[in-house]
Amino acid sequence: MPWLRKYTKAFELGFQTALEYRANFLLSLLSAAYPIVIQVFMWTAIYGSSGEAVIYGYTYRQMLTYTFLAGLVARVVRTGFEYDIMEDIKNGKFSQFLVQPLGYFPYRLFAYLGQKLPNLGMILIILVAVLFALSAFEIVALSISTTLVFLVTLALAVILNFLIFYCFSAVAFWIVEIGFLFEGIRIVTILLSGGIFPLEVFGARFVQAMSLLPFKYTVSYPINVINGAMSPAQIAQGLLTQCFWIAACWGLAHYLWRLGGRRYVAVGG
Amino acid sequence: MRELLREIRKHLRIYGLFLKNSLIAEMEYRFNFIGNLCMEMGYLLVKLSYVIVVYRSGVTINGLAPDEILLFIGTFITLTGAYAGLFMLNNFRLRLKIRDGDLDLLLTKPVSLQFMATLRQADLTLFAVDAVAGVIVVAIAWARLGIPVSLVTLGGYAGFMAISVLVSYSLFLLPQILSFWLTNTSAIAEVTDSFWDFNNMPMDIYNRWIKQVGVFVLPIFVISNFPPMFVLNKMPPAYLAWSALLPLILLLAVRLLWRQGLKNYSSASS
Numbered sequence A: 001m002p003w004l005r006k007y008t009k010a011f012e013l014g015f016q017t018a019l020e021y022r023a024n025f026l027l028s029l030l031s032a033a034y035p036i037v038i039q040v041f042m043w044t045a046i047y048g049s050s051g052e053a054v055i056y057g058y059t060y061r062q063m064l065t066y067t068f069l070a071g072l073v074a075r076v077v078r079t080g081f082e083y084d085i086m087e088d089i090k091n092g093k094f095s096q097f098l099v100q101p102l103g104y105f106p107y108r109l110f111a112y113l114g115q116k117l118p119n120l121g122m123i124l125i126i127l128v129a130v131l132f133a134l135s136a137f138e139i140v141a142l143s144i145s146t147t148l149v150f151l152v153t154l155a156l157a158v159i160l161n162f163l164i165f166y167c168f169s170a171v172a173f174w175i176v177e178i179g180f181l182f183e184g185i186r187i188v189t190i191l192l193s194g195g196i197f198p199l200e201v202f203g204a205r206f207v208q209a210m211s212l213l214p215f216k217y218t219v220s221y222p223i224n225v226i227n228g229a230m231s232p233a234q235i236a237q238g239l240l241t242q243c244f245w246i247a248a249c250w251g252l253a254h255y256l257w258r259l260g261g262r263r264y265v266a267v268g269g
Numbered sequence B: 001m002r003e004l005l006r007e008i009r010k011h012l013r014i015y016g017l018f019l020k021n022s023l024i025a026e027m028e029y030r031f032n033f034i035g036n037l038c039m040e041m042g043y044l045l046v047k048l049s050y051v052i053v054v055y056r057s058g059v060t061i062n063g064l065a066p067d068e069i070l071l072f073i074g075t076f077i078t079l080t081g082a083y084a085g086l087f088m089l090n091n092f093r094l095r096l097k098i099r100d101g102d103l104d105l106l107l108t109k110p111v112s113l114q115f116m117a118t119l120r121q122a123d124l125t126l127f128a129v130d131a132v133a134g135v136i137v138v139a140i141a142w143a144r145l146g147i148p149v150s151l152v153t154l155g156g157y158a159g160f161m162a163i164s165v166l167v168s169y170s171l172f173l174l175p176q177i178l179s180f181w182l183t184n185t186s187a188i189a190e191v192t193d194s195f196w197d198f199n200n201m202p203m204d205i206y207n208r209w210i211k212q213v214g215v216f217v218l219p220i221f222v223i224s225n226f227p228p229m230f231v232l233n234k235m236p237p238a239y240l241a242w243s244a245l246l247p248l249i250l251l252l253a254v255r256l257l258w259r260q261g262l263k264n265y266s267s268a269s270s
Helices: A002-020 A022-050 A060-077 A081-091 A095-099 A104-136 A144-173 A179-192 A204-211 A220-226 A232-261 B002-028 B030-057 B066-100 B103-107 B113-119 B124-145 B151-180 B186-200 B208-217 B221-231 B237-263
Strands: none
Touching: A002 A104, A022 A060, A022 A104, A022 B030, A022 B186, A060 A104, A060 A144, A060 A220, A081 A104, A081 A144, A081 A179, A104 A144, A104 A232, A144 A179, A144 A220, A144 A232, A179 B030, A220 A232, B002 B030, B002 B113, B002 B124, B030 B066, B030 B124, B066 B103, B066 B113, B066 B124, B066 B151, B066 B186, B066 B221, B103 B113, B113 B237, B151 B186, B151 B221, B151 B237, B186 B221, B208 B221, B208 B237, B221 B237
16 A cells, blocks of 8 residues: 555654653653642541541552553553644744645654554563553453453543644644643643543542543543443443544544644745 | 942842843744643642642641641742852853853953842743732632731741742752862752752651751741741741841852852853
8 A cells, every 4th residue: 555655654753752862751751640649648647537438439459550551551552642733833944744745634644653562562571561460359340341341442542632632732823832731631631531530539520521421531541441440331431432533633633734734834944 | 337238239220120031032933932831730730730639639748737738838939039140040051151261351340240140040930920820829828827917927937938039049049059179060969950840849748857957958948838837837947047047148158159169260162
């Protein structure tokens, strides 16, 4: 498939970029471990002081599992290409994609997946180690089918988060200096996706409201699949909803980009 | 003595100009300013999510009631404004100034080099958001706890906050000074900066050993724990003495290391 070859090059480029900054990635992984450490101590203190076995619908072990996995899954689905898109639009580099036989969307998707691969490999090794440890201590009951479904939901979560941020990045057509806003959006979406605390912590209404938005299908849902907190019917429903959001965000992204493209003025290009 | 006072006055006036310049630079790009505001609100939301966890659980955690924890979190938010708004940017840029030889120009100024290199830039949006939100949270906790508003409580709290600001300045500057010897300290900067978040919750959630290390060895817990501990009457005498000594020790260490480092400055790129 010759049309695919140019995008595999984008994939390779992304892969090489990720390898170039591997020390940086390892360090960012280390700084990502701090919130997990703080939360583990916090939950240990809360469960120890309350005397209750179940808080917010989670046992102590389930809460610790959630905390560990939330840190890792949030890292797996994390994007970063939105800053590159901002630069492309700001500096007029986006123009070259308008004249070349290269789609910007597939180019970004392949570069993103290529950039994700080495980091993903490292995180998955840690994730597998954590899951095996949790399984060995009988905190999580791992089966081949649950693990496979978890990996499928995780892969869909990576694509969904890409599409969510591809939608957000279209704002760069209207506001050129949007770097800070991206960071604000990132931190709020982590919170809304359950990447810091389980959504149940914020109350039933909040959980209900979040069910109407795509964010929880990027972190909270895959974790609850492996955590054993969902029935097979709920898992299947979740998978369908994940697919629905992928289709919806894909449609929205294309609409926003077409709209934004009309505003593009190729400054500096 | 008069000479010293004159120097302090001069540096305060210059610091006022630094703040003014930073504000002008921030207001220049208004979408950047609004974006920065949104980003800080996002971070603030995450800090406040810890408050929700504590209140909704309704548990007294290791002897601390939710209202007391609120006081700790409010203090942490306020001090984050001071650290991240006034010092962090300078700390991160120091290694670049040393690496690129940008200290040359500052060396020629008739003002303290350490002052110029470590306090020149400020992120006042960040400072304002965190300081205002933090003070509101502290005021709510203060009222809910029924702590009397007196010269002793308010003055003591303010005094400990001042100590915390000094400790934040020197403790987080110390690893950055290593840039005089090492070419790239970005790794150190990232790791030490992440330590700041250990104050998001009161140190009482940690075990005894971690608490002692966090107070006496790597005194990160001194920063946001001591001011609320003082007003809650939970300050052991040993901590009281340590809080008086620590800023002096750290400021002295920073000064000595800075002077030593400066001897190593080679003005590489110029």
